[in-house]
Amino acid sequence: MKSKVILITGASRGLGKIWAEALLKRGDKVIASARNIDSLNDLAATYGEAVLPIQLDVNDRDQCFAVVRQGYEHFGRIDVLINNAGYGLFGAIEETSEQEARGQFETNVFGLLWMTQAIIPVMREQDAGHIIQVSSLLGIVSGPILGIYNASKWAIEGLSESLAAEVKGFGIKVSIVEPNAFGTDWSGDSAVKAKPIALYDGIKEAFYGYFKPEMIGHPEATVPAILKLVDSEEPPLRLFLGKMALPRVQQVYADRLAVWESWKEVSVAAHGH
Template sequence: MKSKVILITGASRGLGRIWAEAFLKRGDKVVATARNIDSLNDLVATYGEAVLPVKLNVNDRDQCFDVIKQADQYFGGIDVLINNAGYGLFGAIEETTEQEARDQIETNVFGLLWMTQAIIPVMRRQHHGHIIQISSVLGIAATPVLGIYNASKWAMEGLSESLAAEVKRFGINVSIVEPNAFGTDWSGGSAVKTEPIAFYDDIKEALNGYFKPGMTGNPGTTAPAILKLVDSEKPPLRLLLGKHALSRVQQVYADRLAVWDSWKEISVAAHGH
């Protein structure tokens, strides 16, 4: 199989780092972006010119376009963009400050939007490409105490579903990857936590059980799924990752359908004719 050029945002650690190494090990070329590219020095030492480390803050729209241009010129094209950069904001809605909310949406939604806008002309010129948006099962099934994070992923889902319909005619595929909880630093040092209000202590304690060992997946075992997604001739619009994801989504959708159905007479009557 011909090697591909993969651009991964947020490649310094976590899933992005694991996937970057998996692509490089099998002979692909990787554009690895990070806010601090010193964290990528070992990849460069091991894989040489097959990896292009690039400093990137996805909140800077001009920088996003510059990175795409640089990667395109360096490798002569970009086959896959994996929009992985992002972080979690933990806290109840009432606790969240304006700045915390704006920062979360700025990175998780607008950062992804800028990179997506920048890559489309490149992939359209090539007549092929694959944009992979790293969402979450929380982009389908919201949970308490992660409300703004949930909102950012729901926004990503809607944006990406529309995008898929818009760019399919250019030969560009779009996939939304929806992991359940994995044992990365996402809920640890890389997370932002709001100033607590005691009224929400009990619900936060309940949520902590979701991240206990045994509930979270092994990040290292996600690589084969991502490789298979990238290699697929007809990749899915959505791909769940983790053994808990599907059962949770099935229950959420069953509950939604049941409620909608129980109110259908009211809904239909509201139409007016």
């Protein structure tokens, strides 16, 4: 199979770093972007000219366009964009400050949007491309203590579903990746935690106590799924990662449908004719 050129944001650690290395290992070329470019030194030392490390803060729209332009000029094409940059914000809705909420959306939503806008003209000119948006199981179903993070991922879902319809005629595919919980640093040092209000201690204890070790996926185990997605001629719009995701969605949607059906007469009457 012909090697591809893949641009990955947030390639400094976690899933982004694991995927970047897996792609390089099998012979693809990777434009690896991160806020801290030193975190990419090991990839550069191992894979040489096959990797182009670039410093990028996705919150800077001009920088997003510049990185796409630099990557395209360096390799002559960009086949895949993996919009992976993002972080978690832990805290109840009431606990979350304006700065924390705006910062979450700046990176998780607007950063993804700027990279998407930057890559579309390149892929349209190529008449081919694949945009992979890293969302979350929490972009499909919500839970407490991560409300603003949930909201940012729900925004990605709506944006990307519309995008898929808009760019299909240009030969551009769109996929949304929906990981369940994985054993990365996502909930550790890379996360932001709101100033706690004691009234929410009980629900936090229940939330954190819900997760058992077997519910947390191994990050390296995602590699075959991502490689298959990158290689797919007809990739799915949504791809769950992990064994907990689909059963949870099936349960939540069954409950939703049952409630909506029970309110059906009220809904229809609201139409007016």
